[in-house]
Amino acid sequence: MWFKNPFVPEQASEFASSVDTFYFFMVSVSAFFAILVVTLVAVFAIRYRRRHEHEAGTPVHGALALELTWTLIPLGIAMVMFFWGASIFFAMSKPPSNAMEIYVVGKRWMWKFQHMTGQREINELHVPVGQPVKLLVGSEDVIHSVYIPAFRVKMDAVPGRTTTLWFTPTKTGRYHLFCAEYCGQKHSGMRGTVVVLEPAEFQAWLAGGPATGSMADAGQKLFNDLACATCHRDDASGRGPSLKDVFGSTVTLAGGATVTADDAYLRESIVNPQAKIVEGYAPLMPTFQGLVTEEQLNQLIAYIKAQAGGTPGTAAPATGTPAPGAPAASGTQPSTE
Ligand code: HEC
Ligand SMILES: [Cu+2]
The missing domain is CATH 1.10.760.10 (Cytochrome c-like domain)
Structure with missing residues (x-):
């Protein structure tokens, strides 16, 4: 992104900067209006305070231009937020057809992954950089939630259902994976690591795994x-x-x-x-x-x-x-x- 924000996690997927830019926009708009309103309340309270016992303000009888302004400007801003947010949401909910599929099962209290080629992993997920990855998420027991902050993605693991989540990692490295839905005593320990490798390293990793069938x-x-x-x-x-x-x-x-x-x-x-x-x-x-x-x-x-x-x-x-x-x-x- 165009600035390095110390308050957000590392950005390691294609969604990260669009989510952060949008988030920054919403926080800025909210902060701007919050400060404006509070400042005006304070200024007006002092400036237009009652100066003597019988003073009363002049009543205002309709101000169409003013009312239209304070209706249309916020409406416009809200619509920008809506369409911008919706476009990110749609992009996140439509995995590309060339995405590599990996099955994920949440279970108290661990994450189990299985690649199409058969390799299984627990609490660790290896993926290649630059390749869209689609996770097919399920749960063995209660509701869990796959959360990878560096990728800005999160999806519930619902028993009896398959949910999907996708991302394209942009940087090699190791990233946190958390369960983001309280699921019992050891919920906080239900963590894992996403390991993003160079494609060649990933192929080597796949080939080096235990010899299982696909x-x-x-x-x-x-x-x-x-x-x-x-x-x-x-x-x-x-x-x-x-x-x-x-x-x-x-x-x-x-x-x-x-x-x-x-x-x-x-x-x-x-x-x-x-x-x-x-x-x-x-x-x-x-x-x-x-x-x-x-x-x-x-x-x-x-x-x-x-x-x-x-x-x-x-x-x-x-x-x-x-x-x-x-x-x-x-x-x-x-x-x-
Ligand atoms: C006793 C026979 C029988 C057995 C055993 C059986 N099925 Fe079926 N299955 C059927 C029949 C009959 C249908 C069609 C009627 C229906 O939809 O229930 C069907 C439908 C299906 C469908 C939907 C197919 C479609 O064309 O839409 C799937 C998928 C399926 N079965 C998978 C399985 C799997 C996997 C197993 C083993 C774990 C299995 N079945 C075991 C008889 C069986
Ligand atoms: Cu959990």
């Missing part, structure tokens, strides 16, 4: 272990619809309504299958709520997404993909009882 591989394994595959086949021969190209497609539901099969829809279809029934199928899919952890759910979703061509986010980090066929990362065996 998220989609882990998801495929779960898909078989949980017997999803018995109902969902690639052709139409199963009791459930083929999931091959479902991600990103428009699904027609029983009753005729349509819905776009995005992350949220896939998640709901697995934990609450009765909520939206696909046209032409019986509502016989059992719920997997409680049978899969949040991370396993992400892996299943990653697998379903990977089956639809041109999945955003899977292309970027692909160069660091560890040996294919390596065993799935998942340590816990899902129960299918």
